[in-house]
Amino acid sequence: GTTLAAGGYLVIWCDGAVAATTNSPGPHNSGFALNGGSGDVYLFNSLGQPVDSVGYGVQVKNLSIGRSNGAWQLLASPTPGATNAAPAALALPPGLRVNEWMPAPLTGDDWFELYNTNTQPVDLSGLFLTDDPSVTGLAISPVPPLSFIGARSWAEFLADGHPSHGRDHVHFSLDASGETLRIYDTNRVLLDVVDFGIQSTDVSSGRLPDGADNFVEFPGSATPDSTNTLSAPPTFTLQPQSRNAYTGEAVSLTVKATGTPPLSYQWLSNNVAVAGQIFTNLTLSPVLLAHAANYRVLVTNSVGSTISDIAALTVTVPPTGSAALLNPATVKLSFPVQANRTYQVQYKTSLTTGSWLSLGSPTFVSSNLFLVNDVITGQSQRFYRLAILP
Template identity: 25%
Template sequence: MPKKVVYLVVLVFFLLFHPPVFADITVVINELLPTPSSGNDWVELYNPSQNDIDVSGWILDDEGTSSDMLKIPDNTIIVKQSFKLFYVSNRLNKDGDTIYLNNGTSELDKYQYISSETDVSFGRYSDGSISWNTCSPTPESANSNCEVIVDPTPTPTPDPSPSSSASQSTSTKSPTPTPKATSTTTKSPSPTSAKLSPQVLSAASESSLILASSTSASTSPIPSMEATQSALSKTKVAGLLVGSGLALIGLSIGFYFWYHRVLGNPKKEQSENKT
């Protein structure tokens, strides 16, 4: 029984005097001013929870830099439902940037903007909500005078379709070619060999075409190298077969005569001995 009482007292003491460790995710980037007309740019954090949160050692950072934008000093506590402002010495890019908040081990929040205007802040409206707007700067105060940020959507421009009147005007405005003046034989004398009429030229052209076509038709195709090699290889195979057949026939005939000569002599000798 006494042990249970001690455990209960320790638990109550821990809950009353220890800062809540699971309240980190409730701290958010609430407002930022990239382009002030005077002074440094700043980032505002907001604690919407019902508990005070110690943000000592937390880090504010931006995109594309090797060093942290700001490490929050020790003993920095954001009271419940209140704001905390941090100046970041002109680290917010005027042409667009991404701002990160992390507690040293994990990312808690981030916000990205494309461009900025002088003395126009980006803020959540209402405070701590998920809706971002362009606002009048309100450092460490509730955001007000805000307008919803709408991403500009480009409107596609339809391609102009040519009308019938335009095509007609184009066709009527196109200049007609002026025929070139042809010279007559009386004005430009030329040698006798060049004075050929169009009928003579056309006849000569037709005769040359007929001659070329007849020449091309009578020309026999030249066998290719592959066809020649194939024919030679077939001839060699045929020669080998014929030669092998002749050799086999010759061997057979020779064996026949040899056989009768060898076996025929003993019979002849036996017949002579009997007589």
């Protein structure tokens, strides 16, 4: 029941996660997804006879191919349901580089990627990819029509020796004991060459950064069809610090680490994992006597793991002070405290009325005993308390 008006457009979405449309009301969906590396689309009439088709190779992300001036081309922008945009402006092939390769993957096919150093896409159609520099060998694997690489972007090719498996498959496989990878233009002029020696199993090699003349291995961080990144194990830039705390306080231990993302964290208390504490901060609120322990954090990524220094958390109950009259006008206050913390003595003349007032200024105490003298001339009584400051 679906009709298409003269000069009109019918958009068919290709979403493999949504069932195919089987009735007239739109939107229309094919029920399958299109592969960005290689594919074919066919149009049949109601009798099952082919009406039209298109086959394509590697594609540019977020750009479409379409008919322009009677030929299939890469378009400047996608225009579903409307007139096709003008053809995309293209750069010339000399800016292409063999960028990364893996000849000995533990699973899957050998592969390599190209990188386009240009600021515009490049048409790869008709270029030659090869590992054989001989006269006959350099043209063994031509890139199929309608194959493109985006500006400052990548194109992955599978080196399994079976081009029948897709237009992103080449006629050769890679030799992990060492060989050459080459790109030739349509006139068989050499565009780029990489010669490599013995390769590590399941480790890719390539340029760092993309397109540069610096070559490295990428253990644990192969990135086909994406920017080259050298993996690094976790390294601490901030270690957790030991703390003294009183029961009822909120305590936070903090670390900072660098390394290839993502980084995962697990805090340990006396070498036992603390449930739910999987972030850069360990927060205990309110802290209890049972929380006193040696804390560390284990940081892990795809390359490895590392464990922090020990941060000892010492927990005590808040101090109980004492007061003694030195003379009728002077009170000596004594508080057993945790060293290297800041305290503020406060007072009031009645427990039932008025606000607590500060006695002097906040004081950093470096010992375990805090002594303060208070002159109380003209007052019959005073009540004291000790505030523990952050």
